[in-house]
Amino acid sequence: MTPAKPNPASINFAALDTLRLVDELQSFTAAAEKLQVNQSAVSYTIAKLRACFHDPLFVREGGQQVATERCKEILAKSLQMLEMLDEMAQPEVFDPRLSERNITIACNYYERILLVPDIIAAIRRQAPHMTVKVINALGDGHLRLLNREADVLVGPFARTESGFHSRRLYVEEYACLMDPSHPLADGQLDIARYLDLNHVLIDYGGGWKSAYLQELEAAGHTLTPTVAVPSPAGLATLLAGSDLVATIPRRLGERSADHLVVAESPFPGRFDLSIVWAAHTNGSAMHRWLRNTIWETCRG
Incomplete structure (x- = not known):
């Protein structure tokens, strides 16, 4: 009977990291100490990987755990994934001076007359290679955020439901x-x-x-x-x-x-003039820069 194919759903990055440590330290015990877990937890993880890949992965030679050829192949590919994960986990870096991104601001007549000229001037000073598009918000500008048609919404549109964040610029009447x-x-x-x-x-x-x-x-x-x-x-x-x-x-x-x-x-x-943004842009370095630029430019 042909062995079942490895099930990727049974593998996670923590298991692959454990595999890497055992290979590096050539010991289940040393890997457990490094991970600050019991040796049985390391043994259990390796047993799951053995079952998944249909290979012993490590054999004991001279008192050490030595990786099999199949294990070396798996490690070579998993290390690439672990390095990519580590890169993704690093804070996003955004330099407005070098960015050529296009940003879209949703707003209406009031904001286009009173706020947008200063906002664009501030963006141009800090990010001379970026382009700016201004679109109508009307009464449903929040949908333009959700549909990714706009990066930010500026105006009397503060949202309280989940999926949105807002920051008040000033009170108008x-x-x-x-x-x-x-x-x-x-x-x-x-x-x-x-x-x-x-x-x-x-x-x-x-x-x-x-x-x-x-x-x-x-x-x-x-x-x-x-x-x-x-x-x-x-x-x-x-x-x-x-x-x-x-x-x-x-x-x-x-x-x-x-x-x-x-x-x-x-x-x-009386009503609040606010910057509004969708939750999916909350952690973006570029969007944080854009929101801070708007707030510093327009706060009353």
């Missing part, structure tokens, strides 16, 4: 943006006056609802917009010289307010 000639530009906006305004609603789509709207609706109110637009792009031109008012993140409003007024909103809808 909403404010009202309007023309200086608006009758309430110098006044305090209470809830009644705010709800009575001619609102420009930024409807991002994709199921996304701004934090101030969530706060407003949680208080039992409804906002009826006069105008709805899909993005804050061109908002300053739309508001200039009109009685329209838009509620947008304060920092974005201040960036857009060359000739406009930023006023307090009764529904500030």
Whole structure:
């Protein structure tokens, strides 16, 4: 009867390392002392390997355990695997100055206007040979992380479920943006006056609802917009010289307010701006560098 083929599932790297030590020390006892285990554990491991490879592996000669020719062949190949395992176990080294990798950042309009220019400048300073791609996150940017379409997600997208990690950059809030000639530009906006305004609603789509709207609706109110637009792009031109008012993140409003007024909103809808990443990139040296670069550049 032909012997059964060796079963790789019955072999692990610890067993191969034991095989290596016995060959090196030519003794089961010395190998057990080196591994800090009982000699019976070494004998049991070698017995399993003997059964797997259908070879005695070691024979006793002159009071020493001498490897068979078959054992020498097995050791030659297993040592390569053990060396590869040792290399994989070493900390990953990443030098941004030499890297030519492409990185992808998922975000939306706010981040592209306020954060991305500084992020790209910082990346270019540290990693001049890397390339950067910026893609829309919309409301499901976390799926782009899971699908490996993006390396990081930047914005109000902190995830609490398993499979994700996040780090807060800063806290943002909403404010009202309007023309200086608006009758309430110098006044305090209470809830009644705010709800009575001619609102420009930024409807991002994709199921996304701004934090101030969530706060407003949680208080039992409804906002009826006069105008709805899909993005804050061109908002300053739309508001200039009109009685329209838009509620947008304060920092974005201040960036857009060359000739406009930023006023307090009764529904500030405070939220966190965060870096979000998938668990499968958590230990990557390149991704750690990227996240730290973004955090150091954007923290408020």
